[in-house]
Amino acid sequence: MGRISHLVIMGVAVSVALVMTPLRSARADESSVSKPSSSGDPAPSSAAVPAAAKPGTLERVFRELEAERRQMRESERRHEEEEAAERKRIEALEKEVSALNNANLPAQQTQNTLQIAQTEKQVGQIQKTISSQLGPFNFGDRVNSFLGQHNFTMVGDASVGYYYDHQAGFNDPVLEFEVNPMFKLTDWLQFYGAFGATAGPGGISMLGPTLANMQIFPLGREAPLELVAGLFDLPFGDFFENQGPPWVNPFVTAPLMYGAESIVPPASLGLQARGGIQWGSLGQDIDYTVWADSGPSFESSPGVNLIPNPVIGEKLNPLTGTNIATNGKGFGGRFRLFPLPISEDWGRLELMASTYNGKWLDSLWYNSWDVGYAYRVGPFRTRGEYGQTYRQMPTLTAAAAYPGCCGHENRQGWYAMAGFFLYGIPHPYLGDWLEPRFDKFEFLVRYSGVNQRAILANDITTAPVQGFSGSPSIFSPHAREVALGLDYWLAPSIVLQSEVDIELPGKGGTLYNFPGSASFPTASPIGPTQNDVAAMTQLTIGF
Amino acid sequence: MKSLIAKIGMISALLLMGTASVRAAEMMGPTPEQQKKHLELFHEGQALWPIYCNHCHNARNPAEFAPYQWDQIIMHMRTLENLPPKDEAAILEYLKTAR
Numbered sequence: 282m283g284r285i286s287h288l289v290i291m292g293v294a295v296s297v298a299l300v301m302t303p304l305r306s307a308r309a310d311e312s313s314v315s316k317p318s319s320s321g322d323p324a325p326s327s328a329a330v331p332a333a334a335k336p337g338t339l340e341r342v343f344r345e346l347e348a349e350r351r352q353m354r355e356s357e358r359r360h361e362e363e364e365a366a367e368r369k370r371i372e373a374l375e376k377e378v379s380a381l382n383n384a385n386l387p388a389q390q391t392q393n394t395l396q397i398a399q400t401e402k403q404v405g406q407i408q409k410t411i412s413s414q415l416g417p418f419n420f421g422d423r424v425n426s427f428l429g430q431h432n433f434t435m436v437g438d439a440s441v442g443y444y445y446d447h448q449a450g451f452n453d454p455v456l457e458f459e460v461n462p463m464f465k466l467t468d469w470l471q472f473y474g475a476f477g478a479t480a481g482p483g484g485i486s487m488l489g490p491t492l493a494n495m496q497i498f499p500l501g502r503e504a505p506l507e508l509v510a511g512l513f514d515l516p517f518g519d520f521f522e523n524q525g526p527p528w529v530n531p532f533v534t535a536p537l538m539y540g541a542e543s544i545v546p547p548a549s550l551g552l553q554a555r556g557g558i559q560w561g562s563l564g565q566d567i568d569y570t571v572w573a574d575s576g577p578s579f580e581s582s583p584g585v586n587l588i589p590n591p592v593i594g595e596k597l598n599p600l601t602g603t604n605i606a607t608n609g610k611g612f613g614g615r616f617r618l619f620p621l622p623i624s625e626d627w628g629r630l631e632l633m634a635s636t637y638n639g640k641w642l643d644s645l646w647y648n649s650w651d652v653g654y655a656y657r658v659g660p661f662r663t664r665g666e667y668g669q670t671y672r673q674m675p676t677l678t679a680a681a682a683y684p685g686c687c688g689h690e691n692r693q694g695w696y697a698m699a700g701f702f703l704y705g706i707p708h709p710y711l712g713d714w715l716e717p718r719f720d721k722f723e724f725l726v727r728y729s730g731v732n733q734r735a736i737l738a739n740d741i742t743t744a745p746v747q748g749f750s751g752s753p754s755i756f757s758p759h760a761r762e763v764a765l766g767l768d769y770w771l772a773p774s775i776v777l778q779s780e781v782d783i784e785l786p787g788k789g790g791t792l793y794n795f796p797g798s799a800s801f802p803t804a805s806p807i808g809p810t811q812n813d814v815a816a817m818t819q820l821t822i823g824f
Numbered sequence: 825m826k827s828l829i830a831k832i833g834m835i836s837a838l839l840l841m842g843t844a845s846v847r848a849a850e851m852m853g854p855t856p857e858q859q860k861k862h863l864e865l866f867h868e869g870q871a872l873w874p875i876y877c878n879h880c881h882n883a884r885n886p887a888e889f890a891p892y893q894w895d896q897i898i899m900h901m902r903t904l905e906n907l908p909p910k911d912e913a914a915i916l917e918y919l920k921t922a923r
Contacts, residue, residue, distance in 0.1 A: 387867075387921060390922075391859060391863060392854065392859065394921055396853055432892050432896055496900065496903045502913075505908060507906075522904060526881075529880060555903065557905075559908045559910065559911065563871070570906065623871060623875050629879045655880075657879055770882065773881075773885065774881070
C-alpha cells in the first residue's frame with residue numbers, strides 16, 4: 282500500500298514537472314516583449330534569452346505590434362478628424378440657430394403687438410357692450426363707435442440759456458417752456474396745441490395757445506389727404522413748421538428772415554389740405570400743402586392797432602387769426618420734391634417752393650414766394666432758402682403822405698446753414714472715454730440776411746427772449762448775420778448749444794417813428810449801422 | 825315631426841359649430857400672411873426711420889414713448905411732414921415693435 286502511494290506521488294510530481302516546463306518558456310517570451318529595459322535599450326533582457334533563441338517569432342511579434350500601433354494611430358487620427366468635423370458642424374448649426382433667433386425676434390415682437398391689439402380690441406368690445414346697455418337709446422355706444430378710442434399724450438420742450446450782447450450791454454438768463462398736448466379722438470381725428478411761457482430781462486409772458494388745430498383724415502389713413510383746421514404754423518418755407526422747436530433748430534436763434542424782422546407771419550388761422558405720395562423708389566416722394574386762411578396782417582391792421590397807420594417797414598402781425606377785422610383772405614401752397622431713393626445711401630434731399638398771398642387790408646395785396654433746399658447725409662447737413670415779399674401800400678395824400686410813403690414795399694430774405702457732426706471724422710486714438718463724447722459735437726455755420734426799405738423805430742426791442750439775441754443791429758434795413766455754433770448732443774433731443782452771432786448790417790434805408798400819439802410817422806435816413814456781437818449758450822430738452 | 829325637429833337641431837348645431845370655428849380662427853391671432861406683411865413693414869420702417877426723421881431733427885429712440893404715444897406722434901408727424909401713407913405705417917410699425 283505504501284509503495285503504491287509512493288508511485289502515485291511520483292507520478293503526480295512528474296506530471297506537474299511536464300506541465301510546468303512549457304508554461305515557463307511561454308511566460309519568458311511574453312516578458313521579453315512586454316517589459317523593455319528601463320534605459321530604453323532595445324537589447325533583449327536576461328528574461329528574453331529563451332526567446333532570442335527564436336528570432337523569427339520575435340520579429341513576427343514586433344511586426345504585429347507595429348501594425349497594431351499604426352492601426353491605433355490611424356484610428357486616433359480618424360477620431361480626431363471626425364471630432365473636428367463634428368465641432369465645425371455644431372458651430373455652423375449654432376450660427377444658424379442664432380440667425381434664426383434674430384430673424385424671428387421681430388416676428389415674435391410683431392406677434393406680441395398684434396396679440397395686445399387683439400386683446401385691446403376685445404376689451405373695447407366688452408366696454409362697448411356695457412356702455413350700450415347702460416346708456417339711453419344706445420347713445421354712448423353710437424358715440425363711441427363713431428369716435429373710437431381716445432388717447433392723450435403730451436410732448437414739448439424746455440430750455441434755459443444765458444445771452445450776452447455787446448452793443449445792448451446785457452448779460453442775462455432766459456427761460457422757455459412749451460407743451461404740446463395731443464388728443465387723439467379716433468384714427469381720423471386728432472387735436473394738437475401749443476402753450477408756453479418765456480422769461481427773460483423783459484419779464485415773464487405766457488404764450489398760448491400759439492397753435493390749436495385739428496388734424497383730420499377724411500378718407501382714412503390710406504389716402505394721401507389730410508386736413509388741418511385751426512391755428513397752425515405757416516407752411517411757408519420749412520422753418521416755422523419743421524425747424525421751429527428749440528430742440529429741432531440746431532441754432533439758438535432763427536435765421537433773420539424768420540426772426541425779429543420776419544418777412545412772413547409765423548402762424549395762420551385757416552384750413553389746410555396736404556399729403557404726400559411716393560412717385561418712384563422708396564424715399565422718392567412728392568408732397569403738397571395748400572391752404573386758405575384769414576390773410577396776412579400788420580401792426581397797423583384794424584383790430585391790431587399797434588400803430589395808428591400803415592407804414593413801410595412795419596412788422597407783420599404774429600398771428601393772422603387776430604385780424605378778422607381786416608376782411609382779409611389769404612391762400613398759399615407749398616410743394617416739395619424728394620428725388621433720392623434711400624436704397625442708394627445718398628442721403629435725403631428736399632427741393633421746395635412755396636407761396637403765400639392775401640389781402641392784408643381791404644383790397645391791398647400781400648404776395649410772397651420762397652424756394653429752398655435741405656439735404657442730410659451721414660454727419661453732414663445743410664439747408665437754405667430765399668424768399669421775397671411784395672406789399673401794396675395805400676395811396677396817401679396831403680398831410681397823411683409821409684416821406685417815402687407811397688409805392689410798394691419789397692422785402693427779401695435768405696439763409697444758408699451747414700452742420701457737421703464730429704463722428705464723421707476718423708479718430709481712432711481718442712480712447713474709450715473721449716471718443717463717445719467727441720462724437721456728440723456738431724459744428725455749425727449760418728449766413729442770413731434781410732433787405733427792406735425801412736425800419737420802424739417802435740418795433741426795435743433789445744430785451745432778449747429765447748431764440749432772439751436782442752442785438753439792435755438786427756433792426757436794420759439791410760441786416761446781415763453770420764452765426765457760428767457748437768452743439769453738444771447729450772441725446773437726440775437734448776442739446777447744449779453755444780452760438781456766436783456776428784451782426785454785419787449794411788448801409789441805407791429809412792427809420793420811421795410814431796412819436797407819442799402822432800398819427801403819421803416821422804422819417805429819418807439811416808446811415809452806417811454799427812456791427813455787433815452776441816454770444817449765447819442754452820440747454821434745451823425736447824420731451 | 826320628431827325627425828324634422830332632429831334635422832333642424834342638427835343643422836343648427838352645424839351652423840353654430842361653423843360660426844364658432846370662424847370666430848376661433850379670428851381669435852387665434854395673425855395669419856402667416858399677416859405676419860409676413862408686418863415683418864415687411866417693420867424692415868421698411870427700419871430703413872426709413874433714420875433717414876426721414878433725421879431730415880429735420882435727430883431720430884428719436886423708439887423706447888422713448890409707449891406704443892399708443894407713437895400712434896399719436898406719428899399721426900402728427902405724418903401731417904407735419906406729409907409722409908406717404910405706406911411710409912407712415914412702416915415707420916409706426918418699426919417704432920412700436922423695436923421698442
